[in-house]
Amino acid sequence: MQTVEGAIEASIAQSAIIEKQGQKRIFKIIVIGDSNVGKTCLTFRFCSGKFPDKTEATIGVDFREKVVKVENETLKLQLWDTAGQERFRKSMIPHYYRNVHAVVFVYDVTKTSSFDNLTHWISECNQHKLGEGIPRILVGNKCDDQRNAVVPTNTAQRFADNHNMPLFETSAKDDSESDHVEAIFMTLAHKLRSSRPMMPPTSNRNSLNMSRNNSQSDQNLRCCF
Ligand SMILES: Nc1nc2c(ncn2[C@@H]2O[C@H](COP(=O)(O)OP(=O)(O)OP(=O)(O)O)[C@@H](O)[C@H]2O)c(=O)[nH]1
Numbered sequence: 001m002q003t004v005e006g007a008i009e010a011s012i013a014q015s016a017i018i019e020k021q022g023q024k025r026i027f028k029i030i031v032i033g034d035s036n037v038g039k040t041c042l043t044f045r046f047c048s049g050k051f052p053d054k055t056e057a058t059i060g061v062d063f064r065e066k067v068v069k070v071e072n073e074t075l076k077l078q079l080w081d082t083a084g085q086e087r088f089r090k091s092m093i094p095h096y097y098r099n100v101h102a103v104v105f106v107y108d109v110t111k112t113s114s115f116d117n118l119t120h121w122i123s124e125c126n127q128h129k130l131g132e133g134i135p136r137i138l139v140g141n142k143c144d145d146q147r148n149a150v151v152p153t154n155t156a157q158r159f160a161d162n163h164n165m166p167l168f169e170t171s172a173k174d175d176s177e178s179d180h181v182e183a184i185f186m187t188l189a190h191k192l193r194s195s196r197p198m199m200p201p202t203s204n205r206n207s208l209n210m211s212r213n214n215s216q217s218d219q220n221l222r223c224c225f
């Protein structure tokens, strides 16, 4: 397995080429929330257009990338699919929040505790002093499971309003919601396009160990530690 350091160096080198050629700006988007809310499935749906056949708890972080076009500009969205389980994320937390350009908070509409815990996720985010202008959005996932839905939309909307975030309720699983998942991330891409330039300084990018995970697609990178 290639070391994380080797992979990040390759990634930095590649980014430098991109920067030199002036082809694309790169945006780092972190996806956070309780374990099992569907962060991996949502990012997989957006990047691959499918619901994954099976998922396991994320360890550390999985990287997914998608190149999108926004008003004639080609952007690269680098999604950091973080681990919800404390034991799988603890040592990674500083890496998650370094040079972040946008944050996606996810809860499960069928699990009240995942909604209640949003205050914890927001406070962790605030502790890392992200800039004021960093876009944040709230996503309620698993809307296909209406029978078990327990978080009312109006409660979630009030919470989102209080935290100055737009709320989206969707489903990573339901194929008919695929366009909606795409639209959610594209909304973010539009916001990011009009914000600051997006090349993380290399000095902050060299302490992570990454290796390419060939098991899913070559758009995916996994971080080991
Ligand atoms: N019904 C339904 N199930 C979903 C949906 N999205 C994910 N799931 C299921 O929820 C479980 C957890 O999904 P993951 O995407 O692995 O959850 P996660 O948030 O990445 O979890 P961690 O990696 O542990 O933080 C899996 O069994 C998925 O099949 C959805 O939209 N609807």
Ligand SMILES: [Mg+2]
Residues within 6 Å of the ligand: 039, 040, 041, 056, 057, 058, 081, 082, 083, 084
């Ligand atoms: Mg996951």
